[in-house]
Amino acid sequence: MILTSGVVLTGLAQRPAAAQTSAADKDLIFRTTEPRNGEPELAKLVQGWITPNKHFFVRSHAPNPEIDPAEFRLHVDGFVRRPLTLRLDELAQFKQHTITATLTCAGNRRIEFNQEAPVGGVQWEAGAIGNATWTGVALADVLQQAGIQEAARHVCFEGLDQIQKGESTIPFGASIPIDKALLSGREIGALLVTKMNGVTLPVDHGFPLRMVVPGYIGARSVKWLGKITVSDRPSKNHYVATAYKIVKQTEALDWAEAGPIYRFLINAAIGSVDEGATLTAGPVELSGYVLPTGIAGAKVERVMVSTDAGQSWTAAELTGETQDYCWRLWKAKVQVTSQTEQLIVRAQDSSGGFMPARVPWNAKGYLQNSWFRLPVQVQ
Numbered sequence: 161m162i163l164t165s166g167v168v169l170t171g172l173a174q175r176p177a178a179a180q181t182s183a184a185d186k187d188l189i190f191r192t193t194e195p196r197n198g199e200p201e202l203a204k205l206v207q208g209w210i211t212p213n214k215h216f217f218v219r220s221h222a223p224n225p226e227i228d229p230a231e232f233r234l235h236v237d238g239f240v241r242r243p244l245t246l247r248l249d250e251l252a253q254f255k256q257h258t259i260t261a262t263l264t265c266a267g268n269r270r271i272e273f274n275q276e277a278p279v280g281g282v283q284w285e286a287g288a289i290g291n292a293t294w295t296g297v298a299l300a301d302v303l304q305q306a307g308i309q310e311a312a313r314h315v316c317f318e319g320l321d322q323i324q325k326g327e328s329t330i331p332f333g334a335s336i337p338i339d340k341a342l343l344s345g346r347e348i349g350a351l352l353v354t355k356m357n358g359v360t361l362p363v364d365h366g367f368p369l370r371m372v373v374p375g376y377i378g379a380r381s382v383k384w385l386g387k388i389t390v391s392d393r394p395s396k397n398h399y400v401a402t403a404y405k406i407v408k409q410t411e412a413l414d415w416a417e418a419g420p421i422y423r424f425l426i427n428a429a430i431g432s433v434d435e436g437a438t439l440t441a442g443p444v445e446l447s448g449y450v451l452p453t454g455i456a457g458a459k460v461e462r463v464m465v466s467t468d469a470g471q472s473w474t475a476a477e478l479t480g481e482t483q484d485y486c487w488r489l490w491k492a493k494v495q496v497t498s499q500t501e502q503l504i505v506r507a508q509d510s511s512g513g514f515m516p517a518r519v520p521w522n523a524k525g526y527l528q529n530s531w532f533r534l535p536v537q538v539q
């Protein structure tokens with residue numbers, strides 16, 4: 161047991177997890193390697209509705225912790241009648257569910273904000289997104305066993321990673337509203353996941369246990385989950401109280417005024433053509449992904465592609481399955497001419513979500529979902 165900043169971390173070994181993280185497991189472009197932050201080439205990403213683990217982006221704020229599954233314990237405390245300490249084999253006794261959900265980083269497409277003014281952080285292109293099947297236990301079932309008290313309003317999660325923040329070391333944390341946490345049955349609000357695409361959760365993705373919160377930005381899906389705390393307020397963890405908010409400036413008042421981001425926004429990208437590619441004038445087949453807004457029941461209604469700076473648009477054909485909180489793939493045949501400088505894609509969904517021509521710049525470069533514009537040359 162290691163004590164860090166007053167947080168009890170159990171099952172956490174003290175050496176780095178290099179042995180569990182073989183570079184060969186991943187086919188990603190790593191933006192940073194320590195910690196590991198990588199995204200796939202878009203052409204590989206849009207090959208299938210389910211993203212294979214090797215092409216699934218990794219976003220981590222600290223080196224992977226090495227966790228001994230035999231020593232691992234999940235603590236459930238806060239506004240509950242019966243605090244729990246659960247081993248993995250005890251968690252396995254709960255009803256197991258498999259869901260499909262798209263995970264996307266709030267910073268996906270961050271790099272595009274730099275055209276207006278520089279933004280810090282991992283310089284993500286459009287690959288910080290992936291769609292996988294997730295197997296595990298409904299958070300609602302665990303909370304039911306613990307017994308929720310009347311005052312419960314939010315459920316906070318804490319990871320077993322150790323992130324260096326100035327002088328202190330903090331875990332990654334998140335929280336979600338209690339109503340989302342308690343969703344179960346046809347729609348599971350949050351899942352405690354032990355398997356990804358049918359195999360043991362890879363260490364990059366949170367082995368042995370992570371949250372997956374369908375419809376919410378990836379930052380709410382805490383990896384290497386060690387603690388769940390039921391609370392009357394959102395988490396005080398840095399990644400809820402300060403980071404992952406839309407602010408123009410990074411003064412204390414800006415952080416205080418802005419609320420945490422929960423749902424992801426509709427988004428889309430072209431995956432079949434590389435930026436700056438040289439195309440031959442005439443018909444071109446394009447394909448890509450489109451993600452509806454992270455609201456229950458939101459369906460992609462239209463994906464439109466333009467080769468003439470938005471003067472005319474061609475409707476794309478949607479492929480892949482339609483499931484809540486999951487992306488779809490699309491394909492379109494368009495004409496490019498010597499006038500074509502960009503391929504543009506935009507989309508709208510049944511919840512009223514749409515991709516605007518431009519989104520206002522924000523200091524942390526989150527939620528970039530303007531028309532996806534891909535510069536090309538045409539011969």
Ligand code: MTE
Nearest residue numbers: 217218219220221265319332378379382383
């Ligand atoms: N959980 C922990 N413990 N530490 C982290 O750094 N990153 C978050 C989230 N959960 C993070 C975490 C962010 S910002 C994202 S986008 C997703 O994990 C990425 O999940 P993935 O690496 O499995 O794709």
